[in-house]
Amino acid sequence: MAVAKKIPSILSKQISFCPGCGHGVVVRLIAECIEEMKQEKNSIINVGVGCYSLMTPSVEIDRFDSLHGRGAAISTGFKRANPDTLVISYQGDGDAYSIGIGESVSAAYRNENITVITVNNTNYGMTGGQMSATTMPGQKTTTSPLGRNCQTTGMPMKFPEMIASSFPEVAYVARGSVTKPAYVNKLKGYIKNAFEAQMNGEGYSLIEVLSPCPTNWGMSPVESHERVNGEIEAYYPLGEFKLREEK
Amino acid sequence: MKEIVFAGLGGQGILTSGLVISQIAVAKGMNATWIPQYGAAMRGGTANCTVKFGEGMVYNPAQEEPDILLAMNNPSFQKFVGIVAPGGTVIVDSALVNCDTAVRDDITVIGIPSTEMALEIGHAKGANIIMAGLIAKVSGDFTEEEGLKGMNEMFKKKGKGKFEEINSKAFKLGYNFVK
Amino acid sequence: MSDMVKGNHAFAEAAVRAGARFYAGYPITPSTEIMEYLSTRMEEVGGVFIQAENEGASMNILTGASASGVRCFTASSSVGMTLKQEAISHMADSDLPFLAFNVVRYGNGLGTLDTGQSDYHRDTRGGGSGDYRCIVLAPYSIPEAVELISVGFDLSDQYLVGTIIHTEAALGQMMEPCDMPEMKTVERRFGAIDGTYSHKRISPLTRNRLEEAVEMKERYERIKANEQRWESEYVEDADYVLVAYGLAGRSVIGAVKQLREEGHKVGYIRPITLWPYPEKAFEAVNPEVKGYISVEENATGQMVDDIALTLKKTSQASKDVFALTYAYGVPAMKKIKADFIRITKGEIKEVY
Numbered sequence: 001m002a003v004a005k006k007i008p009s010i011l012s013k014q015i016s017f018c019p020g021c022g023h024g025v026v027v028r029l030i031a032e033c034i035e036e037m038k039q040e041k042n043s044i045i046n047v048g049v050g051c052y053s054l055m056t057p058s059v060e061i062d063r064f065d066s067l068h069g070r071g072a073a074i075s076t077g078f079k080r081a082n083p084d085t086l087v088i089s090y091q092g093d094g095d096a097y098s099i100g101i102g103e104s105v106s107a108a109y110r111n112e113n114i115t116v117i118t119v120n121n122t123n124y125g126m127t128g129g130q131m132s133a134t135t136m137p138g139q140k141t142t143t144s145p146l147g148r149n150c151q152t153t154g155m156p157m158k159f160p161e162m163i164a165s166s167f168p169e170v171a172y173v174a175r176g177s178v179t180k181p182a183y184v185n186k187l188k189g190y191i192k193n194a195f196e197a198q199m200n201g202e203g204y205s206l207i208e209v210l211s212p213c214p215t216n217w218g219m220s221p222v223e224s225h226e227r228v229n230g231e232i233e234a235y236y237p238l239g240e241f242k243l244r245e246e247k
Numbered sequence: 248m249k250e251i252v253f254a255g256l257g258g259q260g261i262l263t264s265g266l267v268i269s270q271i272a273v274a275k276g277m278n279a280t281w282i283p284q285y286g287a288a289m290r291g292g293t294a295n296c297t298v299k300f301g302e303g304m305v306y307n308p309a310q311e312e313p314d315i316l317l318a319m320n321n322p323s324f325q326k327f328v329g330i331v332a333p334g335g336t337v338i339v340d341s342a343l344v345n346c347d348t349a350v351r352d353d354i355t356v357i358g359i360p361s362t363e364m365a366l367e368i369g370h371a372k373g374a375n376i377i378m379a380g381l382i383a384k385v386s387g388d389f390t391e392e393e394g395l396k397g398m399n400e401m402f403k404k405k406g407k408g409k410f411e412e413i414n415s416k417a418f419k420l421g422y423n424f425v426k
Numbered sequence: 427m428s429d430m431v432k433g434n435h436a437f438a439e440a441a442v443r444a445g446a447r448f449y450a451g452y453p454i455t456p457s458t459e460i461m462e463y464l465s466t467r468m469e470e471v472g473g474v475f476i477q478a479e480n481e482g483a484s485m486n487i488l489t490g491a492s493a494s495g496v497r498c499f500t501a502s503s504s505v506g507m508t509l510k511q512e513a514i515s516h517m518a519d520s521d522l523p524f525l526a527f528n529v530v531r532y533g534n535g536l537g538t539l540d541t542g543q544s545d546y547h548r549d550t551r552g553g554g555s556g557d558y559r560c561i562v563l564a565p566y567s568i569p570e571a572v573e574l575i576s577v578g579f580d581l582s583d584q585y586l587v588g589t590i591i592h593t594e595a596a597l598g599q600m601m602e603p604c605d606m607p608e609m610k611t612v613e614r615r616f617g618a619i620d621g622t623y624s625h626k627r628i629s630p631l632t633r634n635r636l637e638e639a640v641e642m643k644e645r646y647e648r649i650k651a652n653e654q655r656w657e658s659e660y661v662e663d664a665d666y667v668l669v670a671y672g673l674a675g676r677s678v679i680g681a682v683k684q685l686r687e688e689g690h691k692v693g694y695i696r697p698i699t700l701w702p703y704p705e706k707a708f709e710a711v712n713p714e715v716k717g718y719i720s721v722e723e724n725a726t727g728q729m730v731d732d733i734a735l736t737l738k739k740t741s742q743a744s745k746d747v748f749a750l751t752y753a754y755g756v757p758a759m760k761k762i763k764a765d766f767i768r769i770t771k772g773e774i775k776e777v778y
Binding site for chain 1: 448450474476478479480482483484486487488489490491492493494495496498512513516520619620621622623626627629630631632
Binding site for chain 2: 428429430596599600601602603673676677679680681683755756757758759760
């Protein structure tokens with residue numbers, strides 16, 4: 001029997017992401033988790049700079065528009081000033097891993113009790129698809145028109161693996177995807193785990209989400225999903241890298 | 248308004264000596280400033296500070312024309328003897344400053360074996376206190392009691408009250424070194 | 427009688443007593459004693475102390491705190507303040523109050539460790555990208571700094587702008603007697619973010635930037651009209667008026683008093699607010715004044731520009747404006763006096 005899923009009350013209007021983009025799913029899952037945990041009146045979402053900045057008029061919880069890359073630092077300020085409130089830093093791969101890598105690593109290093117959600121679509125989406133730290137080898141972007149040459153630009157960054165291995169004290173680290181119904185369900189579990197860890201005072205949590213960017217990849221939504229499930233997932237394995245510890 | 252420059256090697260307690268004098272002045276109800284030399288001039292292990300005190304407002308707190316110079320080594324003497332005000336006094340540790348000190352005829356130079364005297368009373372690090380006592384006297388602004396009161400209160404507040412007896416002894420030695 | 431206290435320690439304690447319970451910063455000479463002091467003091471008063479990974483991050487951490495309505499502050503010096511400018515501009519864009527100490531060290535780039543006044547232009551013009559200003563307060567003594575810190579926090583909250591306590595290495599490092607004010611308790615700012623979503627925020631996508639710009643300009647005009655602060659003396663009959671702030675201002679006051687005793691008709695204006703610039707102070711000056719002399723702890727002369735602009739505004743544009751620039755260190759009174767005499771003899775050319 002089909003069940004009609006109610007749109008979470010904290011999402012007030014449609015967000016206009018491109019067809020096939022993963023951001024809408026991630027925002028929806030965050031909203032569902034907040035609602036299920038009854039934290040609608042006790043959450044702050046700090047939104048970085050990228051296509052996902054489009055979400056801010058629609059998300060009806062306390063929110064703040066971060067500077068590009070500074071999400072983890074600004075979220076630190078929110079958390080220390082509101083220690084019992086759920087604080088979420090929503091960022092993209094360009095925001096969190098390139099211009100904001102210092103802030104991103106340092107928040108994990110301090111084991112700051114916040115949840116960082118980074119949506120990895122292997123390019124700078126909002127500015128029209130430039131190469132980012134997660135662009136795949138050979139991938140064509142507007143700043144790597146011949147395909148990414150990893151010999152001169154380095155290999156794509158694996159941030160969750162880096163955090164989980166370098167800072168074993170953090171609470172929870174996982175990578176999910178939005179490209180299959182089963183993946184979406186699993187991702188929701190990851191996000192909820194992270195939020196629960198934070199509300200439980202366990203420390204820093206990080207969820208990376210693999211997301212298609214059909215517009216900038218020059219693909220149809222279906223092709224872009226297939227690319228995530230194939231090439232990208234092969235390089236960026238899904239799963240949990242740091243499990244919550246029994247407390 | 249009095250200006251005093253305290254100069255020597257790092258570790259000789261130069262800055263504390265200056266602070267003692269400034270606190271004695273403040274305890275007497277005067278205005279005072281204490282300003283250390285820092286930055287490039289601090290490298291090479293030398294240290295100096297400038298203390299100004301008096302009844303009115305201290306305008307420029309930085310070095311201008313000291314009435315008294317305390318020099319605890321040769322480089323300090325050589326660096327600052329030129330800026331001492333005409334009629335001023337230069338106090339040197341006679342064991343540590345062994346260069347020619349008769350370089351100006353408009354200033355008075357007082358040599359005092361403060362390091363040796365400190366060792367004699369069993370206060371190895373007390374040369375700076377002896378010097379503070381001597382400066383308090385030479386300035387002409389403080390009685391021995393005023394000096395002791397200001398100094399001892401300062402150290403007590405810093406949690407170093409247990410050295411009061413030996414510090415007082417050192418201060419008195421310096422204060423009474425000249426008539 | 428109060429005890430000798432170090433400038434940086436007094437600044438830190440004064441901020442705590444003004445009700446600030448949130449500090450984030452990064453160590454930099456000659457401001458570091460402020461954060462060293464707070465590393466234990468904040469815990470004593472139940473506040474937050476964060477040693478951030480860099481200057482910019484510390485300012486961004488303050489952004490979150492200020493958006494949460496908490497009275498917050500940081501301390502740095504010259505080049506460190508440069509690194510904070512991205513966040514300062516962002517805070518201006520979000521109307522977030524803060525207080526920052528700039529314990530200025532002279533020089534470009536990394537600069538020196540010596541005292542100076544080389545950040546006048548940067549601090550009085552906003553400093554980062556955009557179209558904003560911060561209130562800039564320049565104390566000339568430790569007790570005045572302590573007083574201005576409380577004033578600065580209040581002004582920030584009142585006008586929703588940042589306040590810079592623009593001071594010098596020498597004031598941070600020196601000691602003088604200073605009484606501390608009573609401890610104040612400050613409530614969270616109304617309308618701030620606390621997770622309860624009590625006050626809906628406008629998204630940048632739906633903001634009316636034009637309306638905001640007009641409102642901001644009006645707010646800045648109110649600050650200019652109401653918040654100018656200065657000290658002046660002997661200007662009504664002065665042939666020359668010396669203008670200086672901070673420790674240079676202190677030295678100038680001494681020099682002017684001595685010059686008066688020696689028969690020279692000189693006066694002084696000591697700006698306490700560098701922004702807004704105390705234009706009103708110039709209205710009281712003798713209409714027959716021969717010239718204005720900016721005394722600054724830098725090489726190129728910065729505040730001299732604001733003096734010239736102010737004279738234009740107060741219909742004194744024909745007056746000569748000189749700059750006595752001393753890089754670096756606090757200028758000695760006797761040096762200022764000697765250079766003043768050179769100006770009267772025509773040996774130093776006017777800048778404007």
